[in-house]
Amino acid sequence: MSDVTIDRLGLDYGDNTVLKDISFHVAEGEFVTLLGPSGCGKTTTLMSIAGLAAPTRGSITCGEVTLFDGARRINRPPERRDCGVVFQSYAIWPHMSVADNVAYPLRLRRRPKAEIAAAVAETLALVGMGDLAERYPHELSGGQQQRVAMARAVVYSPRVLLLDEPLSNLDAKLREQARVWLKDIQARLGLTTIFVTHDQDEALAMSDRIVVMKDGAIEQIGAPEEVYREPSSPFVASFLGSSNLIAGTVVGSSGGRTDVRIGQDGAVLALDAPVGAAVRDVQLMVRPEDVELSEQARDRASIPVRIESRMFLGSHYRYGVSHAGTSFFVDSRDAVAGPTAHAHIPSGAARVFDATSPTTPNQEPVRA
Ligand SMILES: Nc1ncnc2c1ncn2[C@@H]1O[C@H](COP(=O)(O)OP(=O)(O)OP(=O)(O)O)[C@@H](O)[C@H]1O
Numbered sequence: 001m002s003d004v005t006i007d008r009l010g011l012d013y014g015d016n017t018v019l020k021d022i023s024f025h026v027a028e029g030e031f032v033t034l035l036g037p038s039g040c041g042k043t044t045t046l047m048s049i050a051g052l053a054a055p056t057r058g059s060i061t062c063g064e065v066t067l068f069d070g071a072r073r074i075n076r077p078p079e080r081r082d083c084g085v086v087f088q089s090y091a092i093w094p095h096m097s098v099a100d101n102v103a104y105p106l107r108l109r110r111r112p113k114a115e116i117a118a119a120v121a122e123t124l125a126l127v128g129m130g131d132l133a134e135r136y137p138h139e140l141s142g143g144q145q146q147r148v149a150m151a152r153a154v155v156y157s158p159r160v161l162l163l164d165e166p167l168s169n170l171d172a173k174l175r176e177q178a179r180v181w182l183k184d185i186q187a188r189l190g191l192t193t194i195f196v197t198h199d200q201d202e203a204l205a206m207s208d209r210i211v212v213m214k215d216g217a218i219e220q221i222g223a224p225e226e227v228y229r230e231p232s233s234p235f236v237a238s239f240l241g242s243s244n245l246i247a248g249t250v251v252g253s254s255g256g257r258t259d260v261r262i263g264q265d266g267a268v269l270a271l272d273a274p275v276g277a278a279v280r281d282v283q284l285m286v287r288p289e290d291v292e293l294s295e296q297a298r299d300r301a302s303i304p305v306r307i308e309s310r311m312f313l314g315s316h317y318r319y320g321v322s323h324a325g326t327s328f329f330v331d332s333r334d335a336v337a338g339p340t341a342h343a344h345i346p347s348g349a350a351r352v353f354d355a356t357s358p359t360t361p362n363q364e365p366v367r368a
Helices: 042-050 098-108 113-126 140-154 172-189 200-206 224-229 234-239
Strands: 005-015 018-028 031-035 057-062 065-069 083-086 160-165 192-197 209-214 217-222 244-254 259-263 268-272 281-286 292-293 302-311 317-323 324-332 339-343 351-354
Touching: 005 042, 018 042, 018 057, 018 192, 018 217, 031 042, 031 172, 031 200, 042 083, 042 172, 042 192, 042 268, 065 172, 083 140, 083 292, 098 113, 113 140, 172 200, 192 200, 200 224, 209 234, 217 224, 217 234, 234 244, 234 281, 244 324, 259 281, 292 324, 317 339
Parallel strands: 031 192, 031 209, 083 160, 160 192
Antiparallel strands: 005 018, 005 057, 057 065, 209 217, 244 259, 244 281, 259 268, 281 351, 292 339, 302 317, 302 339, 317 324
């Protein structure tokens, strides 16, 4: 088995607690992404698994093998962890040819020459670099160097693949192509993979599950659709995709439905979202793409808005609108003339968060 279990992993640099006892599990063959803003501890988590950072407490296991256990003082050296690592910088040897770079992990493991030659040829073919085996890194493009780094990481069939922002040095177009081939190789080899990025699009596009991190703690773990559509906190909502966070006041609730007034004196929205009995001040999370904008009022739930700004984003327009002193964004495929219009927020489109409770790790949305 090559599943990975992180159990209450903590890491301090002096007084600075960088990992706050985090726990998650990566199933065999699964592609899990650590996503979060700069400094939240993604790389430290990955490097702890690789054996290149020193956790203070907790444990890391891969299948039956304990890689690290603070209480039992177990700390396997990196070369005995069987983890293939690809760094943002690629870290391929400049003085070695492509073939020698890829052969390097096998030579370290003292594999027979014929086996090395066969594995290098097979792996270079896998990453589409078969014709460039004799080139040196300075004779390669960034995308090709990245393929060499990937080939070197997978050539010895590691139990786990650890990827630290491997696509971030590529330009936008190459990056999109690289997502596809990297995911394809991972799936073909069935490699248990942990991927670090701060790019939400990359995380949504590639992952089986996403671990959203903030300040050394886990905010939410779930499938891409789940963390996008059902964020557990305003932080997750605003980190993944565009979100409006609209201040409101609960003016009534019953049977899983809640009436929320926008701002102090705006319209009242009837929402399919339960809230706790004592909750009054709330934040509504609504995605711009879920709000509809029309020139005429459609029904009683239509909200009159003033159009404050308009951006053309290719596939749609993004309008900045205001209603009773509250501003939010609305996406619309069609141009709307303005200066006034009507916004329609479907009853199921908003998530309701208690505005008075701090955003704590793993916080669930407000429930009845
Ligand atoms: N060797 C170190 N000594 C002291 N503090 C460190 C060390 N390495 C990392 N840190 C701190 O640990 C925190 C987490 O860093 P880490 O690199 O894991 O974040 P990250 O989420 O990967 O960020 P980024 O996306 O910018 O790489 C940061 O506050 C960083 O300054």
